[in-house]
Amino acid sequence: MFSGLNVLPKDSSLSSYSYKISREMNLKFFSYLGKEVNKLVEFSGDINLDFTALPHWGDKSVLEKNWSGTRRHVLKSVLALIAQDAESKLLHYGNAEVKKKTAKNEILKFVDFWKNNNTSELKCLIFDSKFTILENLRKLDKDNIKFITIRSKNPALINEYTNNKKIKWITVKLDNVKRKYRDILVSDRNIIIEKYDPHKKIRQIVIKNHGREEPTFILTNDFESTAKQIITKDARRWIIET
Numbered sequence: 455m456f457s458g459l460n461v462l463p464k465d466s467s468l469s470s471y472s473y474k475i476s477r478e479m480n481l482k483f484f485s486y487l488g489k490e491v492n493k494l495v496e497f498s499g500d501i502n503l504d505f506t507a508l509p510h511w512g513d514k515s516v517l518e519k520n521w522s523g524t525r526r527h528v529l530k531s532v533l534a535l536i537a538q539d540a541e542s543k544l545l546h547y548g549n550a551e552v553k554k555k556t557a558k559n560e561i562l563k564f565v566d567f568w569k570n571n572n573t574s575e576l577k578c579l580i581f582d583s584k585f586t587i588l589e590n591l592r593k594l595d596k597d598n599i600k601f602i603t604i605r606s607k608n609p610a611l612i613n614e615y616t617n618n619k620k621i622k623w624i625t626v627k628l629d630n631v632k633r634k635y636r637d638i639l640v641s642d643r644n645i646i647i648e649k650y651d652p653h654k655k656i657r658q659i660v661i662k663n664h665g666r667e668e669p670t671f672i673l674t675n676d677f678e679s680t681a682k683q684i685i686t687k688d689a690r691r692w693i694i695e696t
Contacts, residue, residue: 540691579602583604623641640661
């Protein structure tokens with residue numbers, strides 16, 4: 455009654471208002487939000503990155519189908535990127551207009567946004583294996599940005615670290631991580647991956663005896679931190695998925 459309507463508006467009318475908010479307005483909001491948050495909470499320098507699927511249950515939809523980790527199947531949804539401070543868990547950036555064909559380059563857009571809108575140093579980006587491609591990892595390295603990610607596995611790679619007795623394994627005990635398996639076996643080597651850079655090595659940390667049948671492969675351009683520190687950072691990244 456206060457708005458002069460004699461019936462409730464349809465949901466399509468309500469949702470149409472959201473289209474008045476442009477991406478430029480979103481970015482401006484995140485820019486101001488980041489500056490105010492940094493006044494209250496110290497920025498860790500580490501950012502967890504991930505995609506999440508926001509389901510759409512309408513019969514007619516122009517939205518793409520995306521994998522939903524929480525529902526364990528593909529559904530019509532908005533694919534959204536989330537950038538979260540690894541320590542405070544505060545949101546620093548987001549994008550709910552991600553398309554599957556360009557999703558691999560969203561990490562570069564985030565870096566550009568950060569450089570243009572933040573004075574805090576971006577120390578390390580932490581993300582899953584399907585978040586971007588090896589070529590973009592090389593671009594991050596050239597930009598002096600550290601990253602920690604999971605390497606996609608294949609049978610040959612798994613076999614190499616399962617049956618090769620020449621590989622040296624060390625025991626690492628994880629602290630401050632809520633998990634059942636804390637005493638894990640780790641192989642830490644610098645290797646060449648052609649698609650990353652045929653002339654520059656990348657650090658590969660392989661984990662086994664961690665409660666899974668197959669080893670987990672971590673890739674990073676951080677050659678200074680210990681294997682334990684890197685594994686702990688990656689373990690905490692799982693929090694963003696919940």
